[in-house]
Amino acid sequence: MVGMDDPSSLTFPEALYDSNSVKYYRSYLKELKKAMDDGANVTGYFAWKMLDNFEWLLGYTSRFDIVYVDFNDLKRYPKLSAYWFKQMLERKKALRMSRITF
Numbered sequence: 001m002v003g004m005d006d007p008s009s010l011t012f013p014e015a016l017y018d019s020n021s022v023k024y025y026r027s028y029l030k031e032l033k034k035a036m037d038d039g040a041n042v043t044g045y046f047a048w049k050m051l052d053n054f055e056w057l058l059g060y061t062s063r064f065d066i067v068y069v070d071f072n073d074l075k076r077y078p079k080l081s082a083y084w085f086k087q088m089l090e091r092k093k094a095l096r097m098s099r100i101t102f
Contacts, residue, residue, distance in 0.1 A: 015068050021081040029088075047085065 025047070036042050047066055066082040069075070 010063070012068075015063055016077060016079050018066075018079045018081050021065060021079065022084045025081060025085070047081075 029045070032040075032042065032045065066079050066085060068077040068079055070077070
């Protein structure tokens, strides 16, 4: 899967509020679920990329996905999409657990 990048010209608060990434993941996972319902053999999924990093083609000019990295001190900050992913996974886990009978 190809991730979604943001330009490095965003301010720190703008970069953390990555609502376009949330929309992207929501749409992508919705379509993935449809494919699975139609018989696609899907065994897993991961968000590519997890961290801002150096890209061979773009250097440090684009930022990627769910964790913002301050390149000065390498401190990491979860973006809105990281919190969305966490909530989505917690909802899925709660749903699975509610189906278990003891």
